[in-house]
Amino acid sequence: MAFVDTGRKTGPKPIAAGEVLLEVEGISLAFGGVKALNSISFDIRKGEVRAIIGPNGAGKTSMLNVINGFYHPQHGRITYRGELRRRQRPDTAAAQGISRTFQNVALFKGLTTLDNIMAGRALKMNVGFFWQCLRFGPALTEEIEHRRKVEEIIDFLEIEHIRKVPVGKLPYGLKKRVELGRALAQEPELLLLDEPMAGMNLEEKEDMSRFILDVREQFGTTIALIEHDMGVVMDISDRVVVLDYGRKIADGTPDEVQKNQDVIDAYLGVQH
Numbered sequence: 001m002a003f004v005d006t007g008r009k010t011g012p013k014p015i016a017a018g019e020v021l022l023e024v025e026g027i028s029l030a031f032g033g034v035k036a037l038n039s040i041s042f043d044i045r046k047g048e049v050r051a052i053i054g055p056n057g058a059g060k061t062s063m064l065n066v067i068n069g070f071y072h073p074q075h076g077r078i079t080y081r082g083e084l085r086r087r088q089r090p091d092t093a094a095a096q097g098i099s100r101t102f103q104n105v106a107l108f109k110g111l112t113t114l115d116n117i118m119a120g121r122a123l124k125m126n127v128g129f130f131w132q133c134l135r136f137g138p139a140l141t142e143e144i145e146h147r148r149k150v151e152e153i154i155d156f157l158e159i160e161h162i163r164k165v166p167v168g169k170l171p172y173g174l175k176k177r178v179e180l181g182r183a184l185a186q187e188p189e190l191l192l193l194d195e196p197m198a199g200m201n202l203e204e205k206e207d208m209s210r211f212i213l214d215v216r217e218q219f220g221t222t223i224a225l226i227e228h229d230m231g232v233v234m235d236i237s238d239r240v241v242v243l244d245y246g247r248k249i250a251d252g253t254p255d256e257v258q259k260n261q262d263v264i265d266a267y268l269g270v271q272h
């Protein structure tokens, strides 16, 4: 029987740059008596660098954990690509194009840079376990394609010199870069970065800022990041949402939020 191409394409509908990619509405999350997030709403637009900032304990990491399905909020909803998300797990979020890095580097310390980034391709592997074990036929073709993609990322992040080095032996700044590489190996549409510059010196921060902007430029990736360094936030973000004690206190351009009195007070620790 012949199949007729009706011209109808399946798969997710394209979202144009500047359109809302992800929307969180009225998200509340509590751990026992601790209200980590209190009715938080904001959106992330396709192609932007969106910063989430706030003092310690404001709820930033909890927010990322809700977005990637690690925590399930008691109230509120999340819409991704215009579709309401049901209770979701991190692996299903990743399969939909949402990848993340962690505040404390989470890599396989005994594996090389190359193998860690290759591990990020696991989600993209289509060939069954049987063929993978044989490393033959379709598995070999697929592995060559994955290696090509991984080499492209290694080249992009300028880490050729450490491709065979076990990541446990790398300085912190390079570990963070490898972690970014592993997240990029999933070819995410939305990349969540939890404090990508934490513990870095000025030069490393400048490098990481450049890579983040290049990721957006080269791959069209939308980026949401948590960052404590205000200079970095103001330099690379298009829009900033500010949390304090689990509440949203400001949302706007870097210029707008840094002039906002509630934001200034939150950072100075002023009691209301």
Ligand SMILES: Nc1ncnc2c1ncn2[C@@H]1O[C@H](COP(=O)(O)OP(=O)(O)OP(=O)(O)O)[C@@H](O)[C@H]1O
Residues within 6 Å of the ligand: 031, 034, 035, 036, 054, 055, 056, 057, 058, 059, 060, 061, 062, 063
């Ligand atoms: N798994 C958990 N169990 C209990 N309480 C938690 C848990 N995760 C976060 N919290 C609490 O929720 C609140 C928000 O924490 P969260 O880590 O999201 O803040 P943050 O803004 O990321 O802080 P930091 O900048 O210090 O990383 C804090 O009071 C924290 O103690």
